[in-house]
Each structure stands twice: as structure tokens, then as C-alpha cells.
Amino acid sequence: MLVARGLTKDYPSGTQRLTVLQDVSFEVPAGAFVSIVGPSGSGKTTLLGLLAGLDTPSRGTVTLDGVDLGSLAEDARARLRGEKVGFVFQSFQLIPTLTAQENVQVPLELAGTVSARDAATRAADLLARVGLAGRTHHFPQQLSGGEQQRVALARAFVNEPRILFADEPTGNLDGTTGERIVELLQQLNRERGCTIVLVTHDAALAARTQRTIRLRDGVVVEDVHHVHDAAGSAAATA
Numbered sequence: 001m002l003v004a005r006g007l008t009k010d011y012p013s014g015t016q017r018l019t020v021l022q023d024v025s026f027e028v029p030a031g032a033f034v035s036i037v038g039p040s041g042s043g044k045t046t047l048l049g050l051l052a053g054l055d056t057p058s059r060g061t062v063t064l065d066g067v068d069l070g071s072l073a074e075d076a077r078a079r080l081r082g083e084k085v086g087f088v089f090q091s092f093q094l095i096p097t098l099t100a101q102e103n104v105q106v107p108l109e110l111a112g113t114v115s116a117r118d119a120a121t122r123a124a125d126l127l128a129r130v131g132l133a134g135r136t137h138h139f140p141q142q143l144s145g146g147e148q149q150r151v152a153l154a155r156a157f158v159n160e161p162r163i164l165f166a167d168e169p170t171g172n173l174d175g176t177t178g179e180r181i182v183e184l185l186q187q188l189n190r191e192r193g194c195t196i197v198l199v200t201h202d203a204a205l206a207a208r209t210q211r212t213i214r215l216r217d218g219v220v221v222e223d224v225h226h227v228h229d230a231a232g233s234a235a236a237t238a
């Protein structure tokens with residue numbers, strides 16, 4: 001589903017170059033549920049942006065569903081994202097002039113595959129599923145951080161993407177709301193076969209995914225699969 005090969009990203013920094021990701025390689029099969037962890041500044045958000053085709057690597061390749069993203073022009077990459085990818089930004093990136101429901105409808109309207117009325121219904125349903133039934137007509141600045149985060153999640157789900165990238169999707173949520181979002185992600189993964197790659201600082205959430213890739217200073221330092229028993233607790237194996 002997703003193959004990263006030798007991904008390197010550097011930025012000019014004064015007279016030198018700052019390498020924020022170095023030679024990152026891994027494969028994510030279709031239907032997997034993977035977490036990426038690591039300290040602040042280790043390159044997690046940068047990696048997610050490269051994997052989703054939002055950003056281009058300095059060196060290396062990303063193959064998404066058989067397509068080499070490096071071979072596509074920006075508009076073709078944008079089209080591919082629209083068709084196959086959901087993305088939840090760490091900073092939400094909601095459109096401030098649109099209501100919660102209108103924000104969630106945006107990907108559907110861009111895809112142009114459903115009527116305006118169906119788009120509205122689907123957006124309202126999803127907002128209810130993330131616990132925001134009473135906030136559909138609020139603008140982002142009228143929503144709390146955690147509420148904005150849930151709108152961003154609903155927006156990323158709405159097109160039923162083949163692959164969902166989520167940068168700290170529970171970062172601003174209380175325990176109960178976070179739990180609801182995790183269950184929603186698990187449901188999407190199990191029932192719809194959606195491949196999920198999420199970034200988290202929450203060790204308990206990482207342990208509930210199938211596999212954890214750990215970054216340190218832009219390098220993969222650990223890649224473990226979790227074995228879950230029937231009760232849902234996890235033991236890690238290399």
C-alpha cells in the first residue's frame with residue numbers, strides 16, 4: 001500500500017544543511033494500522049507529509065498504492081490525495097470562514113461524486129459520530145481545540161479514504177473523547193479496511209496499533225509489531 005525508500009529531507013540552515021529525516025525506509029501493507037512515535041522534533045510530522053504527498057523529499061521515494069509520488073506533478077499528486085488519502089493535521093487547518101459542517105463537506109464537494117444534500121447529510125452524520133452533533137453550524141473559532149480536532153478528523157474520514165494519515169489525532173482530547181476517537185479509527189480500519197498511519201505521543205495508543213515505528217533525530221530506531229490478545233492488551237515483538 002505504502003512504500004518509503006531512503007527518504008531523506010534536509011533544509012538549508014545558514015551556510016549548512018539541517019537533515020530532519022535520514023534514509024527512512026519501510027513498507028506498510030494494505031489494511032495495516034501503524035503508529036509513528038518519537039520525541040518532539042524527531043521528524044514525525046515531516047515524515048507524514050512526505051508519505052501523504054503533501055511535501056517532496058530531498059532524496060528517496062514514496063510509492064502510494066503502486067504510484068511513485070515523485071513521478072507526479074503537483075496537480076496530479078493533489079488529485080491522488082483527493083481520491084485516496086485522508087489527512088488530519090497536527091494544527092487542524094480548518095477553513096475559518098466555513099462552519100464545522102461545511103469544513104467536513106469540502107472533500108466531498110471537491111470530489112464531486114455526491115449531491116450537495118447527500119454531502120450535507122454525510123457531514124452531519126460524521127460530526128455526530130465524533131460527538132459534535134450540536135456544533136455543526138459553529139465556525140472554527142467558536143470551537144474548542146479538541147472540537148476543532150474532531151472536525152478535522154471528520155473531514156479526513158468523509159471521503160472514506162483508502163489510507164488515513166493522522167498527526168496526533170488525540171493530542172487535544174480528554175480521556176473519554178480520545179477513547180471514542182481511537183475506537184472510531186479502529187472501526188474504520190477493521191470494517192472498511194482503511195490503512196491508518198498515525199503519529200502519537202501517547203504510548204498506550206501506540207500499543208493499541210499493530211505496529212510502532214520509532215524515530216529519533218530523523219532516523220528509524222525501532223520498528224515493532226504488537227501482538228494483541230483477545231482482551232486487547234498488547235505485547236511487543238521485534
Ligand SMILES: Nc1ncnc2c1ncn2[C@@H]1O[C@H](COP(=O)(O)OP(=O)(O)OP(=O)(O)O)[C@@H](O)[C@H]1O
Pocket residue numbers: 011018020038039040041042043044045046047090
Ligand atoms: N520548513 C522547515 N524548515 C526548516 N526546518 C524545518 C522545517 N520544517 C521542520 N523543520 C525542522 O525539522 C525537525 C522535525 O520537525 P517535525 O515537525 O517533523 O517534528 P515532529 O517529530 O513532528 O515534532 P513534534 O512532536 O513537536 O510535533 C524540527 O527540528 C524542525 O525544526
Ligand SMILES: [Mg+2]
Pocket residue numbers: 044045046090167
Ligand atoms: Mg509534529
